[in-house]
Amino acid sequence: xxxxxLSTAEQSTSAPLATMQSPLQPVEDQSPVAPADHLPTFHxxxxxxxxxxxLTEEGYTTPTPIQAQTIPFALSGxxxxxxxxxxxxxxxxxxxxxxxxxxxxxxxxxxxxxxVLVLSPTRELSGQIxxxxxxxxxxxRLSVALAIGGVPIGKQMRSLLNxxxxxxxxxxxxxDLIKSNALFVxxxxxxxxxxxDRMLDMGFIHDIRTVVAKLPKERxxxxxxxxxxxxIADLAAGMLRDPARVAVTPVASTVERITQRIxxxxxxxxxxxxxxxxxEETIDRVLVFSRTKHGADKIVHGLEKNGIDAAALHGxxxxxxxxxxxxxxxxxxxxxxxxxxxxARGIDVDGISHVVNYDLPDVxxxxxxRIGRTARAGADGxxxxxxxxxxxxxxxxxxxxIRKSLADTGADIGNEPPRQxxxxxxxxxxxxxxxxxxxxxxxxxxxxARGQDKPAHAQAPRGNGASHEHGKGQANGHNRDHGAPRNHxxxxxxxxxxxxxxxxxxxxxxxxxxxxxxxxxxxxxxxAKPWQGRRPRRQGPPQQGxxxxxxxxxx
Numbered sequence: 257x258x259x260x261x262l263s264t265a266e267q268s269t270s271a272p273l274a275t276m277q278s279p280l281q282p283v284e285d286q287s288p289v290a291p292a293d294h295l296p297t298f299h300x301x302x303x304x305x306x307x308x309x310x311l312t313e314e315g316y317t318t319p320t321p322i323q324a325q326t327i328p329f330a331l332s333g334x335x336x337x338x339x340x341x342x343x344x345x346x347x348x349x350x351x352x353x354x355x356x357x358x359x360x361x362x363x364x365x366x367x368x369x370x371x372v373l374v375l376s377p378t379r380e381l382s383g384q385i386x387x388x389x390x391x392x393x394x395x396x397r398l399s400v401a402l403a404i405g406g407v408p409i410g411k412q413m414r415s416l417l418n419x420x421x422x423x424x425x426x427x428x429x430x431x432d433l434i435k436s437n438a439l440f441v442x443x444x445x446x447x448x449x450x451x452x453d454r455m456l457d458m459g460f461i462h463d464i465r466t467v468v469a470k471l472p473k474e475r476x477x478x479x480x481x482x483x484x485x486x487x488i489a490d491l492a493a494g495m496l497r498d499p500a501r502v503a504v505t506p507v508a509s510t511v512e513r514i515t516q517r518i519x520x521x522x523x524x525x526x527x528x529x530x531x532x533x534x535x536e537e538t539i540d541r542v543l544v545f546s547r548t549k550h551g552a553d554k555i556v557h558g559l560e561k562n563g564i565d566a567a568a569l570h571g572x573x574x575x576x577x578x579x580x581x582x583x584x585x586x587x588x589x590x591x592x593x594x595x596x597x598x599x600a601r602g603i604d605v606d607g608i609s610h611v612v613n614y615d616l617p618d619v620x621x622x623x624x625x626r627i628g629r630t631a632r633a634g635a636d637g638x639x640x641x642x643x644x645x646x647x648x649x650x651x652x653x654x655x656x657x658i659r660k661s662l663a664d665t666g667a668d669i670g671n672e673p674p675r676q677x678x679x680x681x682x683x684x685x686x687x688x689x690x691x692x693x694x695x696x697x698x699x700x701x702x703x704x705a706r707g708q709d710k711p712a713h714a715q716a717p718r719g720n721g722a723s724h725e726h727g728k729g730q731a732n733g734h735n736r737d738h739g740a741p742r743n744h745x746x747x748x749x750x751x752x753x754x755x756x757x758x759x760x761x762x763x764x765x766x767x768x769x770x771x772x773x774x775x776x777x778x779x780x781x782x783x784a785k786p787w788q789g790r791r792p793r794r795q796g797p798p799q800q801g802x803x804x805x806x807x808x809x810x811x
Contacts (some may be wrong), residue, residue, distance in 0.1 A: 298358040300328045304356055306395035316389065320345035323506040327647050330478060330540040335499040337479040337492050339520050343632040344504060347388045350448050350478045350586035355393045358421050365419030369440045373450040374424040377455045379575060384604050386424040403429045406575040413438040427463035452481040457619055458598060461491065468495055483621040514630040515638045518662045523644040526614060526793050527558045532563055533612065533640060540609040543629050544594040547615035552594045555614060566592040597622050608631055613641035
């Protein structure tokens with residue numbers, strides 16, 4: 257073990273895995289093969305000529321920090337646990353040393369077996385990892401196979417008949433192949449787990465433990481994750497043996513080249529807010545994140561209604577549909593893709609200028625993965641997040657995780673419109689009429705009609721109960737035939753209370769001695785309303801001093 261290995265291992269073991277906060281020292285300060293006055297190259301890391309030639313053809317000359325620190329450990333055969341953000345070059349960090357170790361031996365894989373097993377959470381990410389192995393190993397005679405769900409399993413079984421050097425797969429499909437005796441992993445030499453934290457979120461931990469139990473104990477394990485929650489730390493502790501710990505960024509930190517903005521928007525206003533952002537911003541490619549699959553389809557439909565071309569990418573789409581969307585997105589024919597967290601983990605597309613969090617993620621660490629889709633390969637990027645009132649707690653959790661206040665990023669923070677106070681009928685208590693407009697009908701007439709500040713002519717003394725001007729006053733009691741609003745004890749002109757006008761010619765009795773009779777309907781009949789002329793219900797003679805309905809009322 258060289259000085260770089262000893263120094264890094266001692267430094268990493270001094271801090272618990274789940275609480276690692278600061279990056280390790282750069283490799284150029286400690287590596288014996290790299291002078292301190294210049295950055296290391298892939299040749300300085302000890303890679304063979306076929307690999308460096310393939311890297312040169314791809315335009316790669318200088319390794320990233322995660323590559324510079326991981327490759328020496330992996331080449332020596334040690335277990336490695338790496339903590340690095342998305343887009344930092346983790347794939348090359350484990351693919352290059354694995355290809356070099358495979359090329360150094362002439363051992364052929366067993367039938368229906370694989371020498372290297374790489375597990376990743378999504379189909380897209382698995383396909384990109386397999387393509388990277390083929391690209392970096394184009395000058396080596398090694399076989400690479402891909403096993404993912406969503407496609408027929410028969411072709412994948414046939415590709416494993418003679419064995420392969422590298423198998424890149426999703427955990428679920430690996431278990432299907434093992435259960436059908438199409439894959440044997442008891443002679444696998446290297447296990448790689450990429451995006452381990454995402455596999456935890458997706459519920460693949462049980463499948464991973466099942467697969468690991470079938471692997472030989474004497475193997476090399478390379479474990480990579482963008483974040484390191486306690487569950488992932490416990491999983492790594494049971495799988496790795498004296499691992500070399502490598503971290504190039506603090507846990508759950510965000511890329512500094514990404515400009516992060518927050519827009520406080522009501523949930524109902526999010527569709528138009530997204531349309532405005534896409535029309536006002538200077539965009540190249542935009543990735544919009546939705547929390548659900550149905551939500552992604554709904555967002556795409558809303559954008560298309562406003563003349564904006566977009567496509568959805570989620571688990572309900574077939575593999576062919578997802579590949580067509582990704583191909584259009586890479587080539588620039590499609591500029592806007594709306595995706596869920598699971599599907600977006602495999603999107604490795606250069607030139608994404610904007611990431612829009614239409615819905616804030618439930619898991620704070622997912623925010624780091626989302627915005628990591630932009631600002632790749634040294635470019636700058638912009639991340640815009642919509643935050644509704646019921647998502648404030650998610651925003652606080654994100655700020656706590658990344659240890660940064662997103663509200664202080666200089667974004668234009670809009671004020672949420674005040675919520676209207678709603679009253680349901682039948683609710684307890686009396687409604688506050690001063691806080692909402694009056695409805696037509698009950699308690700909606702002027703104050704003098706309710707007995708407050710009555711005009712002088714309406715202050716008639718109580719006694720005979722007759723309406724003003726020979727019974728022309730309109731009694732507003734239970735007027736069921738005339739359709740007037742039901743309002744006990746209201747009178748337009750006069751103090752006629754508790755009127756009960758059930759038909760034409762009915763008696764309106766006041767609160768006096770009960771002798772007053774106001775035949776209001778006889779002189780106020782409307783010719784345009786013939787139903788008002790119906791004969792009243794036959795009633796007996798009223799009793800002296802007593803209302804027809806209810807107890808007597810004294811003056």
